[in-house]
Amino acid sequence: MRIAEIFHSIQGEGMLAGVPSVFVRTSGCNLRCRWCDTKYASWEPEGEEWAVDAVLARVREYPARHAVITGGEPMVARGIHALCAGLRAMGMHITIETAGTVAPDGIACDLASLSPKLANSTPLPGEIGEAWRERHERDRWRPEIVREWVEAGPFQLKFVVEGAADLEELEGLVAVLGDRVRPSDVFLMPQGTDLPTLAGRERELVDLCLRRGYRYCPRLHIALFGNRRGT
Template sequence: MLQRVDRRQRVTGRIAEVFFSIQGEGATAGTPAVFVRLQGCSVGCVWCDTKYSWDPRAGREVALDDLVEEASAFPCRRCVVTGGEPLESPLFSPLVQALKARGFTLEVETSGALPPPPVAVDQWNVSVKVAGSGVPEAKRINPEAIRHFLALGAWWKFVVVDAADVSEVVRLAERFAIPRGRILLMPEGVRREEILERSPWVMEECKRYGFRYSPRLHILFWGARRGV
């Protein structure tokens, strides 16, 4: 497995990158944060903009203590733990606990395919995948996990490609009683031009259904670059 505990009980795992930027999307878009991108994701969205984070054997191996030091070196005590699918990483829970102990406010980006472990996260950003992701429904919709995240007051972010995706968001909101005011729609796209082209349509859909529009600032300003 990726995680191992050696004779000194050092927790290790693999990460894709650590960087200091601003939150690019969701309820806290625009907020400075340290990003820790954990390695590994088995969800497989066709439009994923971080495919380098999929392979759990890729990235670099780090010891938990060193990772916490690396994150703490930035002049910011807000951290976004992302992936990949961070809940697939054996580093996830020990990392959250260690960062909380260092005074970080924590956001977690997850696909919602797995239920949340019992750790103290300040803000869950759950991006349940709809059909346009190309992921089979049985893999992307986990009712038990969705109910857990609802109980934790999560924010819900949906990347949408077309009207069928928005209709699915409406159905999911009704099926799971997700408050519409907690739902954000984001235009799909890995290039600035795609985001700009889809955004007016997404905004109209938000007005129609009472959802909230989310920009994707990192793509708007830096495109598909890593570490931003």
């Protein structure tokens, strides 16, 4: 499997924010989010080929008991099911960070961190080839697959939001998923990779959370380390 990086840090987002974790970032993605902050694992995938056993051996070097499988889109990585099975055998808590465009198919997972993409993620004309723009727009929201993840086990829904203008779309997506999704399962995370941008959006998102019962999702790793790889 192609791996962009493996590192030890704290989880910066969602219900496990602050938990020491080993991050395994696979390289490659089936979407092209215009604001992607890990283009080295998506738009321009970097990394080397690793055997699953080698990845597991590297994870064992760290003291954390939580593993976060991220990307890119980890569910398109060759060997992802074998990797998660190996982590489960090691007794690791497994979070899979996915856009929810590929079915779980029985994968070992303790927390599905689902991040369906809103229209704000679609590249503008000229930012990427038209074929990729159309593919992204077609595939960014797969409700039947997100529903499979929701029904498979513990989950959180994490939306990257630019402002109140995204709320109608977001709530429409959540409504399609049915009663299994409670407001407290939904996290609103401001789009941005630097503190001034995040600060400019957080108040509006907090107000939305207060009104709707959603959870506000800070980007703790950016506050602590900046937008740097390996954090």
